[in-house]
Amino acid sequence: MELKLKLTDYRTDVHNNWCPGCGDFGILSSIQQALFEMQLNPSKVAIISGIGCSAKTPHYINGYGIHTLHGRAIPYATGLKLANPELEVIVTVGDGDGLGIGAGHFVHAGRRNVDFTVVLYNNEVYGLTKGQAAPTLNIGVKTKSLPKPNINQAINPILLAFAAGYTFIARGYAYEVKHLKELIKQAISHKGSAFVEVIQPCPTYNDIHTKEYWSGKGNIDPKTGKEVPRYYKLEETGYECIITDETTEEEYLNKITNFIKKAYESGNRVPIGVFYRDLRFATYEERLSSRMPTYKISPPAKQEIADKKGNLITNIDKILEEFAI
Amino acid sequence: MSKNFGYSWLIGGAQGTGIERGASIFINSVAAAGYYVFGKREYYSNIMGEHSYYYVRFDKKPIRSHVERYNILAAYDAETIFRHSTEALPEAAIIYNSLLKAVRLSEIPTIEKRLRNEISKKFNLEPNKLNLSLILEEAEKNGVKAFPVDYTEILTTVSKKTGESLSELTIMNNIIAVASSLALLKLDFEVLVKAISKTFGNRKRVIELNTLVSELAYNQVNSKGYSNEFNLSLPKLENNSKRYILNGNQAVAIGKLAAGCRFQTYYPITPATDESNFLEAHENIEIKEEISNLINEEKEFLKTEGSIVVMETEDEIAAITMATGAALAGARASTSTSGPGFSLMVEGLGWAGMNEVPVVITLYQRGGPSTGMPTRNEQGDLRFAIHAGHGEFPRIVLAPGDVEEAFYDTIRAFNYAERYQLPVILMLDKFLANSVKTIEKIEANKVKIDRGTILKEDELLKLKQAGKEYKRFEFTENGISPRVFVGTNNAVFWNTGDEHDELGHITEDPIIRDKMMEKRMSKLLTASKEIPMEEKLNYLPATKPEITIVSWGSNKGPILDLIELLKDEGIEVDYIQVRILNPFPANELRGLLEGKRWVDVESNYSAQLAGLIRENTGLKPNYYIVKYNGRPISLDELYIAVKRTITSEAPTRQVLRSGA
Ligand SMILES: Cc1ncc(C[n+]2csc(CCOP(=O)(O)OP(=O)(O)O)c2C)c(N)n1
Ligand SMILES: [Mg+2]
Numbered sequence: 008m009e010l011k012l013k014l015t016d017y018r019t020d021v022h023n024n025w026c027p028g029c030g031d032f033g034i035l036s037s038i039q040q041a042l043f044e045m046q047l048n049p050s051k052v053a054i055i056s057g058i059g060c061s062a063k064t065p066h067y068i069n070g071y072g073i074h075t076l077h078g079r080a081i082p083y084a085t086g087l088k089l090a091n092p093e094l095e096v097i098v099t100v101g102d103g104d105g106l107g108i109g110a111g112h113f114v115h116a117g118r119r120n121v122d123f124t125v126v127l128y129n130n131e132v133y134g135l136t137k138g139q140a141a142p143t144l145n146i147g148v149k150t151k152s153l154p155k156p157n158i159n160q161a162i163n164p165i166l167l168a169f170a171a172g173y174t175f176i177a178r179g180y181a182y183e184v185k186h187l188k189e190l191i192k193q194a195i196s197h198k199g200s201a202f203v204e205v206i207q208p209c210p211t212y213n214d215i216h217t218k219e220y221w222s223g224k225g226n227i228d229p230k231t232g233k234e235v236p237r238y239y240k241l242e243e244t245g246y247e248c249i250i251t252d253e254t255t256e257e258e259y260l261n262k263i264t265n266f267i268k269k270a271y272e273s274g275n276r277v278p279i280g281v282f283y284r285d286l287r288f289a290t291y292e293e294r295l296s297s298r299m300p301t302y303k304i305s306p307p308a309k310q311e312i313a314d315k316k317g318n319l320i321t322n323i324d325k326i327l328e329e330f331a332i
Numbered sequence: 333m334s335k336n337f338g339y340s341w342l343i344g345g346a347q348g349t350g351i352e353r354g355a356s357i358f359i360n361s362v363a364a365a366g367y368y369v370f371g372k373r374e375y376y377s378n379i380m381g382e383h384s385y386y387y388v389r390f391d392k393k394p395i396r397s398h399v400e401r402y403n404i405l406a407a408y409d410a411e412t413i414f415r416h417s418t419e420a421l422p423e424a425a426i427i428y429n430s431l432l433k434a435v436r437l438s439e440i441p442t443i444e445k446r447l448r449n450e451i452s453k454k455f456n457l458e459p460n461k462l463n464l465s466l467i468l469e470e471a472e473k474n475g476v477k478a479f480p481v482d483y484t485e486i487l488t489t490v491s492k493k494t495g496e497s498l499s500e501l502t503i504m505n506n507i508i509a510v511a512s513s514l515a516l517l518k519l520d521f522e523v524l525v526k527a528i529s530k531t532f533g534n535r536k537r538v539i540e541l542n543t544l545v546s547e548l549a550y551n552q553v554n555s556k557g558y559s560n561e562f563n564l565s566l567p568k569l570e571n572n573s574k575r576y577i578l579n580g581n582q583a584v585a586i587g588k589l590a591a592g593c594r595f596q597t598y599y600p601i602t603p604a605t606d607e608s609n610f611l612e613a614h615e616n617i618e619i620k621e622e623i624s625n626l627i628n629e630e631k632e633f634l635k636t637e638g639s640i641v642v643m644e645t646e647d648e649i650a651a652i653t654m655a656t657g658a659a660l661a662g663a664r665a666s667t668s669t670s671g672p673g674f675s676l677m678v679e680g681l682g683w684a685g686m687n688e689v690p691v692v693i694t695l696y697q698r699g700g701p702s703t704g705m706p707t708r709n710e711q712g713d714l715r716f717a718i719h720a721g722h723g724e725f726p727r728i729v730l731a732p733g734d735v736e737e738a739f740y741d742t743i744r745a746f747n748y749a750e751r752y753q754l755p756v757i758l759m760l761d762k763f764l765a766n767s768v769k770t771i772e773k774i775e776a777n778k779v780k781i782d783r784g785t786i787l788k789e790d791e792l793l794k795l796k797q798a799g800k801e802y803k804r805f806e807f808t809e810n811g812i813s814p815r816v817f818v819g820t821n822n823a824v825f826w827n828t829g830d831e832h833d834e835l836g837h838i839t840e841d842p843i844i845r846d847k848m849m850e851k852r853m854s855k856l857l858t859a860s861k862e863i864p865m866e867e868k869l870n871y872l873p874a875t876k877p878e879i880t881i882v883s884w885g886s887n888k889g890p891i892l893d894l895i896e897l898l899k900d901e902g903i904e905v906d907y908i909q910v911r912i913l914n915p916f917p918a919n920e921l922r923g924l925l926e927g928k929r930w931v932d933v934e935s936n937y938s939a940q941l942a943g944l945i946r947e948n949t950g951l952k953p954n955y956y957i958v959k960y961n962g963r964p965i966s967l968d969e970l971y972i973a974v975k976r977t978i979t980s981e982a983p984t985r986q987v988l989r990s991g992a
Contacts, residue, residue, distance in 0.1 A: 021837050050821045055657075058829075066826055066837050071818045073660065074828035074838075075653065076683050082650035086657025086665065089641055090595050091819045094661070115646040299616055299639035307663035308817060310638045312592025317780035319743075321638065322618040323590050327774060330576040332363045 014043045021066045028218070030181030030207035031060060034128060035067055037179070037187040038097065042070070045192060052095045055084040057109060059101035059135045061128035061207075078109030081116045081125065088123050091308040092292045095195060096123040102141040103133045106162050110142070116200055117171025119291040124194040124201045125173075127164055128181075130209035131216060138212030151214045165270040165282055168202040175201035176283040180238055181208065182218060183279065193281065199290050206238070206277070226275050241269065241280030250285045336897055337967065338391030339367075339564065340421070342402040343509055344412030346442070348380035353531070354406075354506030355386035357542075360527035361514055362390045363577055363770060366569025370889070371768040372398040372964065374992070377602070377706040382442050383411050385992070392569065396734060396769060396889035397967040400990045403564055404516060406509035408483060410435035410464050411442060414451055415992055417467050420476045425562050426468065427512045429505075430480035437462040479558045481512050486548045494541065504545045511549035516558055518565040521550055576771050580764035580886075583735045584694055585610040587742025588666060589617060589640065590776055593692070595658035595665035597643045597651040602706050603765040604668045604696040612642040648673035652680035652693065659684075659691045660827070662786075662817030664746050666692035671700045671713055678720045681755050685725030687827040687836075688805070688813070688852065690749035690756070690784075694742075697761040699962040708962030709762040711885055711935040715943070717757045718914045724849075726856045728752065729914040731759040733870070733888030735769050741911070743779040744867060751784040751862075752855045753815060759913070761935070763964035764886035785814040792822035803834040807847055811854035856915045868917040871924060874904035878978045880930040882953065884910045884941050887933050890967045897971060903978065910941060918948035931955040931977045935965060956985045963991025 017039040025031050042052060052070035056062035058077035065072025071094075075083045080098045088096045105113050105127045116125065131144040138152035142162045149156040168176045175197040179187035187205060194201035208218045217224075223234035248266045250259060269278050289297075296302045314320055341358065345351050352373065359369050367390040376382035387398045400419055405426045407413050413428055414437055420426065437443070437451060438459035452459045455466065468478040486508055487501045507528075514524050528542045553559055578586075585607045588596065598608035617638035641658075645651045651667040658665035669677065674695050684691045697713045699705030717729050728748045732741040742758060749756040787795075792802055804825035806813040813834075816823050826836030831848060833839045870888075872895070881891055888909055895905055908924055910917065925945070932942035932953040937960045942953050955977045959965050969990040976982035 019837075048821070049824055051819060053818055063838075066828070069824060071824050072826040072836070073657075073818070074826065074830070076679055076829055079649060079653045079680065082645065082653040083657040083660075085643075085650075086595065086597070086654035086659075087661045087818060088657075089643070090658035090661035090663040090665065091817075094819045111646050112650055115650070295641060299641075301616075301637055302639050302641070305638060307594035307639075307641055307658060307665070308661040308819070310592070310594055310663075312594070312638075312664065313781035313783075317782060318777050319590050319592070319781060320619050321590050321592060322620045323586055323774070323776055325618060326586055326589065326614060327576055330578050330582065332360070332575045332577060332770070 012043065012046055014039065016049065017042045017069050019067055019069050023067055025060060025063070026211045028210040029060070030130065030205075030209065030218070031064070031128060033181035033184050034099075034126065034187065034205050034207060035064055037184050037191055038064070038099075038126070039068060040184070040188045041191040041195065042068075044188070045195065047095055051093060052097070053084070053087055054097050054099060055080045055087065056099045057101065057104035059104050059133070061099055061101040061134070062104065064099040078104055078107070079112065080104065081109060081112040084123055085116065085119065085121050088121050089291065089295070090306060092122070092303070092306050097195070098123060098125045100125065100127055101134065102127060102129045102131065102143045102164075106142040106164060106167070114167070114171040117168065117173045120172065120174055120199040120288050121291040122198055122200070124191065124203065126191065127202070127204045128207045129164065129204055130207045130213055132209055132212045134209050134212060148215055151212055163270060164204045166267070169266070169270070169283060172288075173202040174199040174285040174288055175281070177202070177281045178204045178206070178279045180206045180221065180279050182221070186240065186279065190281065197284070199288060206279070237275050238277045238279050241278045241282065246280070248283050250287060252287055336900060337399045337401070338389055338395060340399055340402045341388045341390070341404045341406065341513060342385060342416060342419070343406045343506070344383060344385035344416060345407070345409050345506065346380070346411070347375060347378050347382045347384045350503060350506035351384050351386055354510045355388060357507065357524075357527050357531050358510045358513065359388055359577060359768065360530050361519060361524050362388070362566065363575065364523050364527055365519055365566055366571035367391060367566070368394045368770040369577065369768070370395045370398060370770070372763070373766045374963070375707050383415060385412065385416070394770065395893060397893045398964070399968045400966045400992070401968060404513050406513045408505040408509050411440045413464060413467055414440060414443060415447070417471050418454075419992070420471060420474070422475050423563060424476050425516055426471060426476055426478045427481055427509060427516070428464070428468065428478060429483045431482070431484055433463065433465045433468075435464050436460055477561055479512070479516070479553070481508060481549065481552060483508050486545060486552065489548055490541065490544055493544065496541065501541075504542065507542050507545050508549045511546035512553050514566075515550040515553035516562045518559050520568060521547070523568065573772060576774070577768050578735050578771060579766055579768045580735055580738045580760050581606040581766070582610060583738035584742050584758070584760065585614075586774070587739040589614060590739070591664060591743040591746040592781060593664045593666050593746060594638065594640050595655060595663040596640060597645050597655045597667045598669065599645050599648045599651050599673060601670050601673050603698055603762045604670050604673070604694065606765070607668045607694060608642055611640055615640050615642055648676040649680060652677040652684070652691070656680060656684050656689050656691045659689050660818045662819070664750070666694065666746075668694040668696070670696045670698045672703060674713065674716070674720070681727070682721035682723065682725055683829045684755040685721065685727055685852070686829050688753040690746070690753055692745045692749050692756050692758060694758045694760065696765045697759065705962040707762065709935060709964045710960060710962060711761055711940070712937070712960070713759070714884070714913060714936070714940040717759055718944075724853065726752070726754045726853055727914060728754060728756045728859060728912065729759060730756070730912045731885045732764070732911065733885055733909050734764065735771055736774070737911070738764065739774055740779050743781070747779070747782040748859065748863070751782050752859050753784065753812060754855060759885065761886050763935075767889075769889075785812060787814045787816050787820070787823070789821040792816065792820060796822050801835070804836045805832060805834045805848065805851070807834060807851055810858040811851045812858065860915045863912065865917075865920055868910075868912040868920055870907075870909040870911060872907040874906050877904050877906040879974070880906035880908060880925070880928045881933055881974065882908045882910070882925070882930050882941070882945070883933040884913065885935075887935060887965055890965045890970045891933065893967050894970050894974060897967070905974070905978075913944065916944060916948045921945060922949040922951065925949065925951050929954050931957060931974065933957045933965070933970070935959050954984075955982055957988060958985065959988035961989055961991060966990050
């Protein structure tokens with residue numbers, strides 16, 4: 008019988024050089040705990056990242072860890088997953104990485120619905136390059152290292168993911184580790200492209216949306232006189248948005264309207280939790296299978312292509328016949 | 333001279349009116365009559381209306397190039413004749429639509445101003461005075477025979493017989509041009525009928541209509557006595573050998589299937605897309621029967637046939653990175669593009685080099701820089717392919733010269749990629765991609781599959797049990813570390829574009845940096861040592877060469893035909909075709925070139941290969957022949973240019989300029 012995997016089995020002994028107090032620690036441990044609770048075989052897990060502080064995540068996880076190019080984690084992950092669908096693929100990207108330089112790939116992933124999970128570390132800044140404005144920073148905001156207030160409007164990652172076609176959309180908070188872990192587990196279990204935005208305080212460059220800010224500093228409940236966090240959990244309000252083939256046109260409009268309202272909530276009441284689930288679309292793997300009946304049993308990475316002596320085994324004679332005189 | 337060139341036929345017309353289909357029927361007909369063919373396609377970056385044309389050369393012996401002259405010009409619009417009337421060989425025929433005689437040069441908006449002025453000047457008439465009749469009269473003065481064909485009469489008859497509307501039938505002008513040409517050549521009508529069936533497969537109605545149109549065209553040409561007036565004929569030849577007609581795109585695509593490529597990505601771009609389209613059309617793959625029986629007993633999943641995933645990506649950055657991801661999982665993976673797309677792929681190329689991932693890129697060169705001439709030929713990306721990327725990392729660059737080599741080198745590309753764990757760039761160009769050629773055979777097992785060193789889960793288990801950790805970038809003597817596919821049990825590893833240690837974790841340690849850099853780069857030395865000379869270059873020695881031609885890529889076709897042509901005149905030349913451009917075969921070339929008189933032939937402005945040879949060997953050519961007008965080198969112009977180097981009349985640098 009196989010030994011039960013321990014939490015430490017998902018860790019590496021690589022020195023972690025994130026700043027003390029970085030929200031990334033919370034995300035890392037949520038991912039590790041999710042993998043542990045799901046008892047996933049580290050050799051079947053692939054963590055793919057782009058470039059940035061967030062992109063160092065795979066080095067700290069015991070699993071296949073692919074730290075790629077700035078903005079390109081999603082296409083690397085797509086190729087990997089489609090070549091071997093038995094892999095559990097988790098993409099970890101920064102907000103600059105995923106929605107700045109990699110925005111194109113982020114959107115196109117939504118069209119495909121490949122069965123993987125994208126975790127977006129939203130610290131509103133370009134951490135590793137020392138705090139420039141990320142695409143998620145609000146207009147007019149001046150974080151520590153900006154010479155002038157931000158001149159661009161912010162992207163709403165939840166709505167962009169929805170518009171692109173992600174079939175599972177959630178938001179977590181880096182310091183709500185248990186909650187985030189549950190979200191990641193659900194995202195991993197979801198069949199199709201799952202998107203989890205994580206609010207990630209950056210103690211070094213984001214002096215506006217700090218850990219204290221999110222915990223409720225200065226946000227006094229007039230009734231109790233106590234500070235209340237600036238986020239709340241969607242599931243505690245009874246919110247749910249699941250679209251299936253049975254959903255009627257009218258239900259759909261209602262649900263979507265509700266969803267959009269939630270996605271727009273900001274300021275002192277920012278929702279975290281699962282925003283959206285769409286069960287109507289086949290995964291890309293299923294779409295491939297419907298065209299190529301053998302795709303599931305022998306996906307690209309699993310096909311033999313030669314015999315033991317190295318002779319090609321592909322039958323090209325029939326194809327050549329198309330060109331015979 | 334015309335005799336040595338065999339026969340040459342040109343069909344032209346507006347883009348979107350069936351030039352390619354017409355050419356294909358013509359090619360199938362002459363090929364079925366036992367002739368070898370070579371076909372070259374020229375087209376604008378346009379969907380409809382611009383002039384496009386197709387040269388077909390055919391002969392009793394194998395041929396590999398085109399000449400910019402024709403024995404028959406088959407036209408159904410006026411523009412084709414205005415453009416090509418002066419390329420006629422002596423006693424050539426021009427087939428034209430008799431209704432178009434009054435069309436004036438000024439009425440053709442798709443002829444560029446520069447060319448309109450040139451034609452107008454040549455005939456000494458204003459464009460609004462110069463009509464097709466005058467052009468044809470002039471041609472006839474030079475010995476050309478102009479044969480008017482009444483296209484409308486044929487189509488009207490068909491319309492009456494079949495009830496199809498006349499306007500619908502105009503798309504069959506191409507077949508009238510083709511059938512009239514074949515009637516002039518006195519080709520057995522039945523051969524054409526078969527070619528029509530072959531071309532249209534199971535589309536019965538289309539076959540019927542085309543056959544009927546062809547019959548009427550044959551009748552018209554014969555009843556008017558044209559075939560007797562024209563002195564060339566195409567007797568059917570005995571041919572028992574199996575032959576195929578393929579272009580470079582197709583050869584690479586079939587090569588990829590054979591090589592076991594099971595993941596292909598692309599973003600649409602001319603002239604690369606056809607390769608990916610072909611693969612997608614053949615995404616379900618059959619395994620050889622004898623083999624599937626054999627391995628069935630060993631492994632359950634091999635009972636199933638294979639498949640290739642072909643992905644149209646959002647851009648070329650996604651194309652190369654997605655293919656790289658698939659390669660990491662263990663699939664043979666590749667992408668296909670041309671210059672603009674390759675420019676976008678460069679960062680991904682570097683990542684594959686840094687992480688030692690076997691990924692294959694087919695790079696179809698076209699006229700550059702920038703968007704350049706999207707549908708025209710050039711070999712301008714050689715230095716770019718060799719140097720693309722920041723920093724230094726190993727890659728192998730190879731360039732097949734013809735359809736057969738394109739097939740075999742495609743398989744080799746994957747072998748090199750996996751054996752040496754690096755990106756491989758397989759370079760072709762528009763000329764090779766789009767030109768069709770008769771080939772005798774493809775030997776599927778001439779190149780064996782070599783996947784390099786791969787550790788499987790049982791070997792990894794042993795390693796684990798011995799208390800050892802798998803190191804993806806383990807330092808080894810030859811620079812190659814055993815590879816593991818992502819997802820293999822009993823291992824994990826890390827990749828990063830940052831400099832890394834043996835496990836794949838980020839490091840900036842100067843000692844490890846040196847060792848890792850040296851490990852990566854040493855793989856090129858290993859490859860240089862291991863790859864046999866015959867894969868690095870082709871050397872065609874002559875006993876008493878007057879000069880040595882050095883070239884690369886698709887120029888091979890015209891060069892080989894030239895060698896035969898010169899041989900007929902008693903002149904011998906040597907030929908060296910460099911096939912692996914990186915790592916550069918410096919020693920081999922130095923050995924062959926030292927003390928020789930040689931001429932460098934390339935389809936680019938700066939003679940990039942000659943530059944590489946000089947950089948790597950210190951040797952410099954005596955002559956350069958270059959071409960960069962977007963048209964491939966033709967046999968006739970090469971003949972003149974090389975001959976001048978032999979007689980020492982040539983200037984150091986000759987620029988070839990032929991082509992319409
Ligand atoms: C092509 C490219 N451009 C720029 C950079 C420099 N760069 C490194 S990290 C980074 C920003 C990362 O920000 P984000 O994605 O938000 O990640 P974070 O560090 O905040 O986690 C940039 C611009 C790069 N590595 N590659
Ligand atoms: Mg960031």
